[in-house]
Structure formats: C-alpha cells, structure tokens
Amino acid sequence: MAETVLTNKRRIELLEMRGIVKRFPGVLACDQIDFTVKSGEVHTLLGENGAGKSTLMKMLYGLYQPDEGEIRINGKVASIRSPQEAIQSGIGMIHQHFMFVPSLTVAENVALGLKTSFGSMLDLKEISKGLSALSDRYNLKIDPDIPIWQLAVGEQQRVEILRAIYKGADLLILDEPTAVLTPQEVDDLFRILNQMRQDGHALIFISHKLHEVLAISNRITVLRDGAQVGMIDVEEATKQNLAEMMVGRPVVLQYDIPPLERGSVRLELNQVSARSNRGNLGLNDVSLSVYGGEIVGVAGVSGNGQQELAQVIAGLRPIEAGTITVNGQNISGKSPEKMNSLGVSYIPEERMVDGVIKEFTVAENLILQDHWREPFANNGLMLNFNVIQDACRQAIKDYEIKTPSTETPIKSLSGGNIQKLVLARELARNPQVLIAAQPTRGVDIGASEYIHQRILAERETGTAILLISEDLDEIRALSDRIIVMFEGRIVGIVERKDVNIQALGAMMAGVH
Amino acid sequence: MIGNIITASVFASMIRLATPYLFAALGETLGQRSGVLNLGLDGMMLMGAFFAFYAVFITGSLILGLIAAIIVGGLMGLAMAFISVTLKAEQGISGIGIFLFGLGMSELLFQQWIGTPTTVSGIPDVYIPILSDIPVIGHIFFNHNILVYVAFALVPIMTLVLNKTNFGLMVRAVGQNPEAADAMGVSVTKVRYTTLIIGGILAGLAGASLSIAQINVFQQNLTAGQGFIAVALVYFGGWKPRGVMLGALLFSFVNALQLQISVVGVNIPSEFSAMAPYIITLLALVFASKSREKPDALTKPFERG
Ligand SMILES: Nc1ncnc2c1ncn2[C@@H]1O[C@H](COP(=O)(O)OP(=O)(O)O)[C@@H](O)[C@H]1O
Ligand SMILES: [Mg+2]
Numbered sequence: 001m002a003e004t005v006l007t008n009k010r011r012i013e014l015l016e017m018r019g020i021v022k023r024f025p026g027v028l029a030c031d032q033i034d035f036t037v038k039s040g041e042v043h044t045l046l047g048e049n050g051a052g053k054s055t056l057m058k059m060l061y062g063l064y065q066p067d068e069g070e071i072r073i074n075g076k077v078a079s080i081r082s083p084q085e086a087i088q089s090g091i092g093m094i095h096q097h098f099m100f101v102p103s104l105t106v107a108e109n110v111a112l113g114l115k116t117s118f119g120s121m122l123d124l125k126e127i128s129k130g131l132s133a134l135s136d137r138y139n140l141k142i143d144p145d146i147p148i149w150q151l152a153v154g155e156q157q158r159v160e161i162l163r164a165i166y167k168g169a170d171l172l173i174l175d176e177p178t179a180v181l182t183p184q185e186v187d188d189l190f191r192i193l194n195q196m197r198q199d200g201h202a203l204i205f206i207s208h209k210l211h212e213v214l215a216i217s218n219r220i221t222v223l224r225d226g227a228q229v230g231m232i233d234v235e236e237a238t239k240q241n242l243a244e245m246m247v248g249r250p251v252v253l254q255y256d257i258p259p260l261e262r263g264s265v266r267l268e269l270n271q272v273s274a275r276s277n278r279g280n281l282g283l284n285d286v287s288l289s290v291y292g293g294e295i296v297g298v299a300g301v302s303g304n305g306q307q308e309l310a311q312v313i314a315g316l317r318p319i320e321a322g323t324i325t326v327n328g329q330n331i332s333g334k335s336p337e338k339m340n341s342l343g344v345s346y347i348p349e350e351r352m353v354d355g356v357i358k359e360f361t362v363a364e365n366l367i368l369q370d371h372w373r374e375p376f377a378n379n380g381l382m383l384n385f386n387v388i389q390d391a392c393r394q395a396i397k398d399y400e401i402k403t404p405s406t407e408t409p410i411k412s413l414s415g416g417n418i419q420k421l422v423l424a425r426e427l428a429r430n431p432q433v434l435i436a437a438q439p440t441r442g443v444d445i446g447a448s449e450y451i452h453q454r455i456l457a458e459r460e461t462g463t464a465i466l467l468i469s470e471d472l473d474e475i476r477a478l479s480d481r482i483i484v485m486f487e488g489r490i491v492g493i494v495e496r497k498d499v500n501i502q503a504l505g506a507m508m509a510g511v512h
Numbered sequence: 513m514i515g516n517i518i519t520a521s522v523f524a525s526m527i528r529l530a531t532p533y534l535f536a537a538l539g540e541t542l543g544q545r546s547g548v549l550n551l552g553l554d555g556m557m558l559m560g561a562f563f564a565f566y567a568v569f570i571t572g573s574l575i576l577g578l579i580a581a582i583i584v585g586g587l588m589g590l591a592m593a594f595i596s597v598t599l600k601a602e603q604g605i606s607g608i609g610i611f612l613f614g615l616g617m618s619e620l621l622f623q624q625w626i627g628t629p630t631t632v633s634g635i636p637d638v639y640i641p642i643l644s645d646i647p648v649i650g651h652i653f654f655n656h657n658i659l660v661y662v663a664f665a666l667v668p669i670m671t672l673v674l675n676k677t678n679f680g681l682m683v684r685a686v687g688q689n690p691e692a693a694d695a696m697g698v699s700v701t702k703v704r705y706t707t708l709i710i711g712g713i714l715a716g717l718a719g720a721s722l723s724i725a726q727i728n729v730f731q732q733n734l735t736a737g738q739g740f741i742a743v744a745l746v747y748f749g750g751w752k753p754r755g756v757m758l759g760a761l762l763f764s765f766v767n768a769l770q771l772q773i774s775v776v777g778v779n780i781p782s783e784f785s786a787m788a789p790y791i792i793t794l795l796a797l798v799f800a801s802k803s804r805e806k807p808d809a810l811t812k813p814f815e816r817g
Contacts, residue, residue: 063695063816084697099692101685103804111681113696118679118706 012090012170012202013039013074015060020069022055029055031226032069037171042193042203044213047223048246048444049414053206054096056223057173060204061093062086084116092169094160096176102149107131109148110163127166134162138192154185161192171202178212179442182301183472183505190216208246208444210239211473224248247446255456260480263292265328266464267313267344267433272322274312276488281320282308284488290433290464295455297479298468301508305488306468307349310437313466314346315339316354326433340369343432347422347439349468351415355422358411362403363392365410366425395424400450416447423454434458437468452478472504486510516776522768523652527660528726529764530757532557532718532735534663536742537749537756538670539714544746545674546707547687547809548596551607553715554739555614556588560716561723562618565730566625568632577724578717585716586709588614593708597701600813611739619732626730634728635659659721666714670753683707687807690814700814715739748796750803759796 015037022030030052037043045053058064060071062080071078073089080086086093100109107124110131128144135142140158148156157177164172174193178186193203193216207213213220220237222229222245229245243251267290276282283305290296298306311317313324315336324332326342339346348354356365367388392406399420403413410418419439426434436455440448455478459465469475475482476499484492484507492507494500536553543550550556560581568577588610595606635657643654674680685693686703694700718739723730741763749755 061695082697082699083695084699087697093695095695097691099689099695101688101692103688104681104685108681109692111678112685112693113682113698115678116682116698118677118682120678122676122678122681 010074011039011200014072015091015171015202016072016075017056017060018070018072020056020059020071021067022052022059022064023067024055028226030059030066031228033223033228035221035228037202037204039170039200039202040197041218042197042205042216044205044207044217044220045223046206046208046213046220046242046246048208048446049416049442050225051223051246052226053223054175057093057175057204057206060086061091061173084113087113087167087169090168090170091173092164092167092171093173094157094164094175094177096179098156098160100148100156100160103147105145105147106142106151106159107144109159110144110166114167130166131162134165138162138165138195140192153180154182154188157181157185157189158192165196169201171204172196173204173206175206176208177205178207178209182470184301184509186212210242210445213237213242214239222246243445246444249446251445251449253449255452255477257456257478258460261293261462263294263462263464265289266292266326267466268325269313270323270325272312272324273320274308274317275320276305276308282488283312283319285322286488286490287322288483288490290466292432292462292464293459294480295459295465295467295478297475297482298466298485299472299475299482299504299508300470300485302470304485304508306485307437308488309485310346310349310435310466310468313339313433313435314344314348316346337369340429343429345426345429345431345434347419347426347434347436349437349441351418351422352411356410356418358409360410361407362396362401362410362413362421363388363406365421366392366395368425369429391428395421395428399424399454414444416443419443419451420447423451427454427458430461431458431463434463434465435468436465438470439467440469440471440474448474472501476501484508517769517772517778519772520648520651522765522772524655525768525771526761526765527652527664528656529767530760531660531663531726532721532738533742533745533760533763534666534757535659535714535718535721536739537745537760538663538666538753539711539718540743540746541670541749541751541753541756542674542683542707542714543704543711544810545687545751545805545807546683546704547690547807547812547814548592548704548708549603549607549743549811550589550592550596550610550708550711551604551740551743552588552592552610552614553607553711553742554735554737555611555618556585556592556712556715557719557722557735557739558614558618558733559588560585560719561734562622562719562730564716564720565632565723566621568634568724569626569630572632574635574724578720581716581720582713583716585712585714585719587712588715589709589712590705592712593705596813597704597708600815603811603813615733618730618734622730622732629729629731631728632724634723635725657725659717659725662717663721664757667753667757674753679703679706684807686814687809690809690812694814694816704814718742744796748799750799751805751807752803 017035020030020033033056047053059066062082062085071080078089107127110127111122111124131142131144142159177189181189197203205216214237217234219231219233221231224246239253243253269286269288272283272286273281274283300306308317312319315334319332323330326344331342352358389406396403401417401420403417439451455465467478480496482494483490484504536557540550540553563584564577564581567580568574592610595601596603637655637657640654644650682698682703686700690700722734745756745759748759
C-alpha cells in the first residue's frame with residue numbers, strides 16, 4: 001500500500017456518485033448519473049466531447065456542485081464543496097489542462113496549497129525529499145528544482161501525478177491524460193497507472209480513444225449527451241460496441257478504400273528547408289511529390305518538422321532553401337492568400353488559432369477567406385448577407401455541423417463541429433491540393449469518421465492530399481503512402497501494402 | 513557648481529522623499545503579484561493622510577494618527593477587494609472609482625472638520641547614538657523619522673514573504689495562474705482580499721508619512737499623484753521589492769535634485785522635474801514587458817469552472 005505523506009485517514013475503498021444531475025444554462029450536462037469506483041480498479045468514463053465527463057468529475061473534485069444527487073465515500077455521504085475539501089478527502093485530479101504555475105519550480109508547484117495557513121514558512125527541502133522518494137517508487141526521474149515551463153508535456157503530466165499522490169490522493173481522476181502524449185508516453189503512463197492500481201488506488205480514466213480504453217480499464221461507463229448509456233466490464237467490450245454506445249449509431253472503424261488512381265504530380269517539394277520557431281532548421285532538405293488522387297500520410301512524433309512542413313506549403317512560413325511547386329507553378333514564398341487562389345487548402349493544426357476567429361460567428365468564419373469575392377460580396381465591398389446565410393445553412397446541413405444558428409459565436413461550438421466548419425470552408429473551394437494537419441485531434445469519433453469520409457471523397461475527385469497526423473491509426477487507415485519524419489527530415493517512405501507498425505515506430509523514434 | 517547642487521542634503525531628502533512611494537508601491541506590488549491592479553492607490557493615500565492628520569490634530573497623539581491611517585487604509589483595501597474580487601468589476605475602472613472617492617472624500621472631510629490650513633507637530637526624527645553622528649553618512653541615512661526606517665525595512669521583509677513563505681507562494685500562484693491555485697486548494701478570494709487589505713494599510717501609511725511626518729499639513733490633493741507614480745514604480749521595479757525600491761530612490765533623487773536646484777537658484781526650467789513622472793512611466797513600460805515576475809493574471813478577475 002502506498003503510504004500517503006499527509007494523513008493517516010481511512011483510504012477510499014469505494015466511491016459512489018448517485019443520481020447526479022448538473023444543469024448549465026440551456027444544457028443538461030449530467031442527467032441522473034450513477035458512477036462508482038473501487039480501490040484497485042480503473043473505471044473509465046468514455047464519451048464524445050460534450051458528453052459531460054469533465055463536468056461529472058469536476059463535481060467530484062469540488063469545482064462544481066451537483067444540482068441533485070449525492071456522493072458517498074466508503075458508504076458515508078460526503079459533501080465536497082471545494083478542491084481543498086476534495087484533496088482532504090483523498091481525491092486528486094489531473095485536469096485536461098494542467099494546473100501548474102509555469103514559472104514556479106516543480107517543488108513549489110507541489111507545495112502550493114499544501115499548507116494554506118498564511119503564517120508558515122516554505123519548506124521546499126522536505127517536499128523535494130518526499131518527491132524523490134515517490135519518484136523512486138514509481139521509477140520516474142524528476143528534478144524538483146526545475147521550473148515547470150522547462151519540462152516537456154509528458155514530464156509535466158508525471159509531475160501532476162506525483163503531486164496528487166504526494167498530497168495523499170487515494171482516488172485519482174485523469175481527464176483525457178493521453179490527449180497530449182506520444183504513443184511511447186502513453187505506454188509510460190499506463191505503466192504508472194498499473195502500478196497505482198496494484199497499490200490500491202482507485203483510478204478514473206477519461207478518454208475517447210478506444211484502444212487505450214480497452215488496454216487500461218477494468219470497467220467502462222459510457223456517457224452520451226449528459227446521459228448514462230451503460231456500464232460494461234472490459235471483457236465484454238470491443239471497439240465496435242463501445243463506439244456504437246458512444247455515438248448512438250453503428251460506426252465505421254475500417255474504411256473501404258478504392259484502389260489508387262494516381263493523377264499527375266500536383267504538389268512537389270524540392271530540397272526544401274525552413275527554420276522552426278526556435279530558429280533551428282525545423283525542416284531540413286525535404287523532397288516530396290504528391291500526386292492527384294493520392295493521400296500521403298506524414299507520421300512522426302510531434303515536433304519533428306510536421307508543422308513546419310504544413311506551414312511552408314500553406315505559405316505561412318518562409319523557406320530558407322528549395323522550391324515548392326503546385327501544378328508545376330513555383331509558389332515558394334507566396335502569401336497564404338495566393339496559395340488559396342492556386343487551389344491549396346489548409347486545415348491547420350491549431351484550429352482555434354489559425355483556423356477560425358473565435359469571436360466571429362459561424363457564418364463569418366465560413367466566409368473568412370472568400371469574404372471579398374463574389375457571391376459573398378458585391379464588387380469586393382458590401383457583404384451579401386442573404387447569400388452568406390444560404391451558403392452557411394447549406395454547409396451546416398452538408399457537414400452535419402451542430403450549431404444553434406448561423407449567428408452563434410464559433411467558440412461555443414465543440415471541437416468536432418468547429419473542425420467540420422473549417423473543413424466545409426476549405427473543401428468548398430474544390431482544392432487541387434489539401435493539407436490536413438491533425439484533422440481529427442480532439443475531435444470525437446462520430447465527427448472523425450465524417451471527416452475521414454470527406455477526405456476520402458476528396459481523394460476520389462483527384463485532389464492531392466497531404467495528411468499530417470500523430471495518430472498512427474488514422475494515418476494507416478487513410479494513406480496510400482506514408483512518410484516518416486524525424487528531426488526535420490524524411491527518414492522513410494512506405495507504401496500502403498508494406499506498412500509494418502513496428503518498423504514505423506522505429507523510424508519515428510529515429511532508429512533507421 | 514555641481515558640488516553646490518549634489519550635496520549630502522540632496523541624498524538625505526532622496527531617502528525621505530522615497531518613503532511614501534515605498535510604502536505605497538510595496539503594497540501595490542503585493543496586490544499585483546496576486547493579480548489585482550489597484551489604481552486607487554492615490555485615493556487610499558489621501559484618505560490615510562487625512563485621517564492620520566485629523567487624529568493628530570484632534571488628539572495630539574501620533575500613535576493614534578498612525579492607527580487611524582492603518583484602519584482607514586485597510587478599509588479602503590477591503591472596499592477595493594470587494595469591488596474587484598467579489599463583484600469582479602473591471603479593475604482599472606474600480607481603481608479609478610476608489611481614487612476619485614478618496615480624492616473627494618478627503619477634501620470634503622477636511623473642509624467640514626478642519627476648514628483652514630493648519631500644521632501639526634509630526635513624527636520627529638530619531639537620533640541614533642553614534643550612527644547619527646557620522647559625518648555625511650549620518651546625515652544621509654540616520655537622521656530620519658521612524659516611518660522612513662519602517663519603509664526601507666519592508667523591502668527585505670516583502671522579499672522574504674513573497675519568496676520564502678507559503679503565503680508568498682500562494683500570492684505568486686494566484687497572480688500567475690489562479691485556476692491552478694484554486695485546483696490545488698488555495699482560496700483565490702482569500703489571498704486577494706489579504707493582499708489588497710495589506711496594500712491598503714501600506715497606502716494609508718504612505719499617506720500618513722506625508723501628512724504627519726514629512727510635511728505635517730493636510731490640503732486638498734496632498735499627494736498630487738504620488739499614488740499613480742507608485743503604481744508605475746511597481747512596473748518599473750519588475751514586481752520585485754528591491755526593484756521597486758531602486759525606482760523609488762531614483763525618482764525621489766530627481767525630486768530632491770529639483771528642490772535643491774530651486775534653492776540654489778540655478779536656471780533650469782521646472783518643467784524638467786515635472787516631466788520626470790512621465791519619463792519614469794515610459795521607462796516602466798519598457799522594463800515591464802521584460803520582467804519574468806510579471807503576473808500573467810494581472811487585471812483578470814477569477815471565476816471557477
Ligand atoms: N461552465 C460551463 N458553463 C456552461 N456550460 C458548460 C460548462 N461546462 C461544461 N458545459 C457544457 O456541458 C456539457 C458537457 O461538457 P463537458 O463536461 O466538458 O464534456 P466532456 O468533458 O465530456 O467533453 C457541454 O455541452 C458543455 O458545453
Ligand atoms: Mg472534457
């Protein structure tokens with residue numbers, strides 16, 4: 001049993017949430033949810049974005065108060081009115097967005113909230129000692145004196161976990177912990193979680209990635225639109241039935257892809273180099289051709305030049321050397337606007353930053369790039385509202401975008417729906433070349449499936465498609481060819497029929 | 513010539529003039545490190561200055577004067593906290609409201625309760641055996657009233673509190689990332705109320721250091737914008753007590769020099785010193801963007817969820 005540093009209180013053996021209801025203005029976020037978790041098990045909460053997973057857990061952590069229902073710890077009713085009370089009851093939470101003060105050190109971040117009396121002196125030495133004991137136990141290397149911002153995301157997450165354990169969490173909530181991790185880091189995380197489970201911790205794992213859920217869970221509860229769809233043991237669960245429970249209809253997980261009909265070269269990169277934001281050559285001597293009707297997948301661990309690759313093609317990043325041609329026309333150094341008119345469409349990685357303007361409405365975002373063109377504008381001056389409204393309503397219908405109206409600010413839509421809107425806008429121009437960077441990251445299964453189908457349909461019409469993704473499953477499911485990037489270079493090219501997952505993994509790690 | 517101007521007296525006045533800035537700006541530093549910009553500082557100083565003066569005027573007790581400044585300053589801080597933390601009002605606007613209230617109220621009460629300009633006998637300079645007798649040095653450093661020493665002692669104390677105590681850690685965390693602090697069980701509200709009340713108390717003392725120690729009078733708008741300069745000094749000092757002290761010294765050196773110049777009768781336009789606050793403010797903004805200690809959540813009200 002893991003001893004907790006703080007107290008000798010009774011461990012959480014059983015936590016029950018009964019009939020939990022939570023309403024937000026206009027939304028029933030949780031509708032009569034029953035959820036229990038025991039010491040020594042991983043109970044997964046599975047559901048699409050907006051299903052109510054985070055809301056349910058925030059009530060357990062004292063960030064929200066339930067409108068109805070009760071929480072019991074070891075059979076006794078508990079009221080958890082603040083995170084402080086949750087921590088005192090032995091509940092810890094790893095949030096979707098890490099809860100750190102980036103400028104403070106690891107030890108300081110752990111010390112935060114440990115003693116809330118105003119008079120006491122900081123004892124960082126003691127905390128460092130406790131932390132190193134814990135990091136030995138879980139076989140994690142952590143330097144307590146390093147500022148958080150200097151740590152990689154995976155390391156930050158480990159600090160979050162250690163901090164929760166240090167603070168005496170018997171029950172740990174992990175809200176989409178794998179969303180930010182590479183496959184290797186996910187393996188590391190699961191190793192830690194397995195050890196915690198053996199140590200008798202109760203774990204709540206939140207995800208919408210099915211293979212992860214199947215790999216780590218004992219039990220799985222599925223939520224959809226705030227309601228509880230069901231609870232099953234992992235032995236009875238399959239990707240197919242889980243996906244169906246999540247989405248509420250049968251979901252295609254394997255696509256039928258018609259044979260490749262290669263057209264002519266649409267996009268060609270010739271020995272292209274570009275600097276990354278850090279100033280080094282993020283893209284180093286990359287040559288690549290993408291043919292019409294072909295999907296080329298770009299695999300790699302994040303930060304190995306994929307983003308720079310997408311940005312140079314989209315005209316968002318200057319190139320240092322080499323040439324880029326679209327349909328034989330040299331486009332190196334052209335503006336994004338010019339790229340658009342040459343038929344290059346770009347689905348950016350950071351859709352909230354580069355893809356949409358958060359404060360603008362759905363309609364405004366839809367015409368973001370074409371606002372000055374007929375038929376949206378007359379003579380490039382006055383916006384033509386009726387035409388815009390019609391186009392917008394059509395896109396909402398075609399792309400199954402869930403939005404209350406065309407005048408809703410885009411920021412209140414879910415990630416999947418925003419991505420569908422970006423897709424609708426980018427595909428409306430019948431692109432010659434489509435760059436899709438992480439098109440389904442943070443997007444739920446139903447919407448992902450839809451986006452994949454759209455990309456495949458685009459392939460059918462002869463568009464040359466470059467698909468950049470950290471999700472190997474996605475790359476494998478869609479690509480005709482896969483290129484692997486490592487440290488800014490292309491280190492391997494594999495045809496669809498020759499794909500071998502181990503070999504891909506090795507190339508991604510730079511072993512080749 | 514230069515020797516006539518830059519004398520030991522100039523340095524002594526520099527130290528003396530820096531005192532109200534130090535009190536006010538150190539309090540403001542604490543508040544800003546917790547994420548609250550208090551633009552009402554000048555109004556708080558005026559209220560502190562008036563009540564300290566009034567208490568001494570009525571009772572003749574300097575202690576009561578200081579206590580009055582502390583209470584009134586604390587209450588002003590509480591008001592600022594209520595408006596900006598509990599009601600989550602826009603901090604810039606609520607600060608200006610507090611300033612206007614302090615400006616108007618102190619003048620009104622002065623007209624009602626005292627009426628004509630008078631002086632009180634203020635806090636005397638402390639004679640420190642031996643130290644005060646050292647030539648030059650003694651004159652510059654060891655010939656001041658007690659509030660001057662308190663203000664300078666607050667610099668290391670504030671540094672210690674911010675960096676070495678749990679409270680300081682909470683303040684820094686709440687100013688940088690209140691969501692994280694809240695999730696770790698720190699009450700953002702409590703921390704911000706505390707820093708603002710302490711800031712108010714120090715602003716009250718800043719006012720008292722003018723009205724019952726430095727000039728020993730009260731008049732309408734006695735502070736003449738010193739509170740606003742104190743806010744700029746926080747930026748100038750990069751949110752660090754020592755930086756704030758350097759800024760306060762630099763600024764009051766310019767002031768002291770200007771006084772001396774007018775005494776000696778050198779022909780330098782008085783606009784020169786009138787420009788100083790603006791130059792300081794501009795410098796402050798240049799430096800501010802470079803400081804690592806700048807609180808990310810400055811001016812942002814916190815709401816859970
Ligand atoms: N603070 C809030 N105010 C209003 N609505 C909210 C708030 N938090 C969540 N919601 C809504 O509640 C629903 C559930 O959200 P959430 O629990 O975050 O879903 P999940 O974590 O499963 O993706 C969504 O419709 C979301 O828009
Ligand atoms: Mg969530």
